[in-house]
Amino acid sequence: xxxxxxxxxxxxxxxxxxxxxxxxxxxxxxxxxxxxxxxxxxxxxxxxxxxxxxxxxxxxxxxxxxxxxxxxxxxxxxxxxxxxxxxxxxxxxxxxxxxxxxxxxxxxxxxxxxxxxxxxxxxxxxxxxxxxxxxxxxxxxxxxxxxxxxxxxxxxxxxxxxxxxxxxxxxxxxxxxxxxxxxxxxxxxxxxxxxxxxxxxxxxxxxxxxxxxxxxxxxxxxxxxxxxxxxxxxxxxxxxxxxxxxxxxxxxxxxxxxxxx
Ligand code: IPD
Ligand code: CA
Ligand code: CA
Numbered sequence: 629x630x631x632x633x634x635x636x637x638x639x640x641x642x643x644x645x646x647x648x649x650x651x652x653x654x655x656x657x658x659x660x661x662x663x664x665x666x667x668x669x670x671x672x673x674x675x676x677x678x679x680x681x682x683x684x685x686x687x688x689x690x691x692x693x694x695x696x697x698x699x700x701x702x703x704x705x706x707x708x709x710x711x712x713x714x715x716x717x718x719x720x721x722x723x724x725x726x727x728x729x730x731x732x733x734x735x736x737x738x739x740x741x742x743x744x745x746x747x748x749x750x751x752x753x754x755x756x757x758x759x760x761x762x763x764x765x766x767x768x769x770x771x772x773x774x775x776x777x778x779x780x781x782x783x784x785x786x787x788x789x790x791x792x793x794x795x796x797x798x799x800x801x802x803x804x805x806x807x808x809x810x811x812x813x814x815x816x817x818x819x820x821x822x823x824x825x826x827x828x829x830x831x832x833x834x835x836x837x838x839x840x841x842x843x844x845x846x847x848x849x850x851x852x853x854x855x856x857x858x859x860x861x862x863x864x865x866x867x868x869x870x871x872x873x874x875x876x877x878x879x880x881x882x883x884x885x886x887x888x889x
Contacts, residue, residue: 629740629755632687632732636708636742637753639682640728643675643712644746647719647726651747657720666786669720672696675712679730683708695838707733709864711838714743715814724748729816731841738864741842743816752820754846762824769852769873770825775883778828778876779808781818785834795833797887802831805883819843822871823850829872829880831857837864844871853877857884 650671660666673696680698683690690706692699699710708730713719715726724747732740741754752767754760760767772778780802788794803809810827812818815835821827823846841864844854853874854862859881862869870880 629758633740633742633753633755635683635686636730636732636740637744637751639679640730640742640744641746641751642682643678643728644744646675646678647671647713647728648746651719651724652722655720663786663790665717665788667716667720668696669713669716671719672713672716675728676710679710679712679728683710693837695836705735709733709838709841711816711836711842714816714839715812718813723813725812725814725817727814727816727820729838729842731838731843731845733841738841738845741845743820743842743846745817750820752823752843752846754823754842754849756845756849758849760823760846760849762820767824767850769822769847769850770828771875772828772873773875775802775805775829775876775879776807778806779810779826780806780829780831780872780876780880781810781812781821781827782830783811783813783815783818783832783835785832787834793833798831798884801883801887805879815839816843819847819871822852822873823847825873829870829876831868831870831880831884833868835869840864840869847871855881857881 655669694710711729719726739756743752
């Protein structure tokens, strides 16, 4: 596993360096669909190519699923899941929080997760059964036992203005019950911040596997809990996620149940 982890770290850092190099330069933005919220920059594409070319070269028999479409599927037992820039809207606006997210699945289970935030030079790594670290130091989730003392996070999907499941009802309910709710625009970072105890919880709808695969193993290895809104085990290909330190899980599920979304 170590070889896979090292490879993911190496290429995540390279992609991060490219992002920093282009951060304050003019970017070419294109729209992924009719909805003008869903954008991609040429830096997302360049980083994805960099990462995929590297992984293809190093592990030619492995499959790849990558947000901007460079993947392929040969039904290998090994699948890399890549978000070249998580937080593209932040990146495009020059807001300095974004990450490179690289996860590796073996037979459908996430076994390695690497999330790198180049602007803060923070590297989160999780290995199934091997713990979670931030810049090589072991991390653990927080010990907050109740929602009223918790700082949690969420996000809103690009289809926010197209569906009744727009997360606004959940947001309203949580904000009245928690110490604070944050919306930073980088799902992988939100999850890693649970792993290192900065956030106590997180929920979101309509995330994609590349947003959460890598960070999911980091949270679990740091002692956190992940599930669907009804408490079933998390399916990273599913439509929703709730994550936390394990101590506020039931309270979060109750709030999610009480909303109309
Ligand atoms: C987005 C971010 C954001 C979340 C969105 C995602 P992208 O990913 O993770 O936090 O709220 O739902 O799509 O598009 O920046 O890779
Ligand atoms: Ca993403
Ligand atoms: Ca992305």
